[in-house]
Amino acid sequence: MAALGNVTNTIEVLQKHQFHFRKKYGQNFLIDGNILEKIVNAAQITEQDCVLEIGPGIGTMTQYLAERARAVIAVEIDKGLIPILEDTLSAYRNVTIINEDILKVDIGGIVREHNGGKPIKVVANLPYYITTPIIMGLFEKHVALQGITIMVQKEVADRMQAGPGTKDYGALSLAVRYYSEPEIVSKVPASCFMPRPNVDSTVIRLTRHEKYVSAVKDEDFLFAIIRASFNQRRKTLANGLSNAGNLGIDREKAEAAIEKLGLPRTVRGETLCLEQFIELSNYLIMAEA
Ligand code: SAM
Secondary structure: OOOOOOHHHHHHHHHHOOOOOOHHHOOOEEOOHHHHHHHHHHOOOOOOOEEEEEOOOOOHHHHHHHHHOOEEEEEOOOHHHHHHHHHHOOOOOOEEEEOOOOOOOOHHHHHHHHHOOOOEEEEEEOOHHHHHHHHHHHHHOOOOEEEEEEEEEHHHHHHHHOOOOOOOOOHHHHHHHHHEEEEEEEEEOHHHEEOOOOOOEEEEEEEEOOOOHHHOOOHHHHHHHHHHHHHOOOOOHHHHHHHOHHHOOOHHHHHHHHHHOOOOOOOOHHHOOHHHHHHHHHHHHHHHO
């Protein structure tokens, strides 16, 4: 089977199998070899690595990954793509194709079965309609992983990288920073895909770290505080916290915690950095006890 990553061979495969794109699955296949090289280089794949690819499509990036990694596990939801993948990847003994929904499959089980529970690398040109649940799922379930190198919609990459006080800053920015170090790898124009998406894309690498884990008393509570603070973006932090029914924090307690942090009573949640949210949630948990 010819190498993919260019227009001619992609069209040939699509015609051979009479494949019709399914919009609901966010199918935009990469047809640019330079971008594919950039992604796999950024992911720093070595021949010891086990790579999880989310949404292999017709196997374009899978071929690049299989050339470098020890093992590639490719999880694809679209049943119609499985015979195509079996064809385009027939030369590779180190690829396992799994026909499942990435949001439902037991990723921890995959890591145990294929990499003895040791950290894997995730590489994907993600289906944009479920980017955030996929990334949050990987982090929150504490899947053993070294890093995630992914193509996302440009606006999502901007939100992942944003800092306090900017319009893109929010719960996603804080979650990404809590679990990883984000770094933009490359911008990718719509012309690199077939069919062309209506949005610009960006490749971003999230290198996993554990540096905040020991500092946090209750991770679920921290993220509940963060979500409450951004629910009503234009309101003060004290309002956001005391209006969130699920937290059990009244106005007095919210203001005392804010004062303890040395912040003005009228401060807005969007100005706090991750370390301040951690301090705030730890203080509120202690006050509860
Ligand atoms: N990796 C290929 C490439 O770069 O050419 C295809 C990328 S395409 C943007 C996204 C792929 O994810 C499609 O093949 C789509 O069918 C698949 N997909 C969509 N939703 C999925 C899900 N919930 N679980 C697994 N795969 C999914």
